[in-house]
Amino acid sequence: MAVNSMTFQQSATLLNDVLEQITGKKSLAAVDESEFVSVATTLLQTGYDQLNTAVQEVIGRSIWVSRAYDPIYPTIMMDEEKWGGITRKVTTLDGEFIDDEGYPLTDGTSIDPFLIQKKKNVQFNFYGGNTKEMLVTTPEEQLNTAFHGSGEFGSFMAAQATQLQNQLKQKIEAESRIVVNNMIGAAINADGDRVMHVLTEYQAATGNTTITAANYLSEAEFVPFAKWLYGALTTKKRFLAERSTKYHAQINTYAGVSLTKPILRHTSEQFLRIFMLSEFMDQVNSSALSGIYNQDLLSIGRYESVNFWQNIDAPSTVSVTANELQADGTCAAGTPVVSDIVLGCLFDVEALGITVKAESVRSIYNPRGRYFNNWYNWIVRWFNDQTENFIVLLLD
16 A cells, blocks of 8 residues: 555546535535545636736726635644654553562572563554645746736736645645544444444433434434533543553554553553534534533533534544554554545544655746746645544444
8 A cells, every 4th residue: 555655646636526526616526535644706818918827908997816725624744754764653562560579488498589571563554645736837927918017917817826725725625524434434444442333322321212304403302412422522531531452553563573461551641632513513502501601610621623524514424444553563444434424533642644745846947938836735644643532423
């Protein structure tokens, strides 16, 4: 699998596909992430000049669209890496407790102080990265026909720069969705402690057998359900802080040798991140919390809202083929996942992220064509550590 090799994957096609789903240009479609996660009308065409083939000659007043975009999807950017093609993460496994030979002491016997019990370490490696580039061409003769003067040309260039920054910000949003959705897909396939089936658990805890995914927003069902869910999430946060084998993937062999001890993880609140679907939380805030005087007593703490996981037209749906950690420590493409009931996820800050390994912009002038080309290049690693705590909430 290329993402887990020393090579860099060309990711422009995947990124463009995700961006089309994010912006609503394309309907929801399955996204194969298994090769990439290490887990108004157009401008007038009459009388156009050489300026980007799309700006008409000056007619009168010009308006340059340059509204800055503030990213909405929560960022998962991590520290930049500059050195080496491999990142390693070493986990030390627990050792065994042994009997205290000093109690009791027996005459005529000896106690061996030179017993050997070495610490067992497991090293996880993150390889490769994803590459993409962008080209921006600027003709030299732009001032001749398209602008009144240098001031207007400067305004146009400023608008172009703002648009480019907006596009780059949305690129990061798209990459973040890819990384989070890969983890969601892997957790759904694993099920068990890594999935919280909220309606099933609510029914088991309360004896309510009438609530379903179709009627949970009704006046009779939603308020008690939302209050229970807030309490259940608070309990889940406490359990995540316990050092345990739950809520994350395990491996049973390392370097061909069977492991006798599991990987233990704990996520205290300062290292916990919570992403919740905003349309669900909007209902909680307007229905369940609106009549409560002291809302601090009914809170899941700090969380970040996600308007949609993958496609703007299907906010609660994830459709991915995830890159998943196997029991032998290798990675492989999992079973394709399609779930339209994803409410949120709780995860350790080290479970997933994006690191920029390299980014640059280089310019070249074509004297014959009389234009400049600016080449923007990126090498970015999208990573999952599925041995870190991660729980996905499903409305079933």
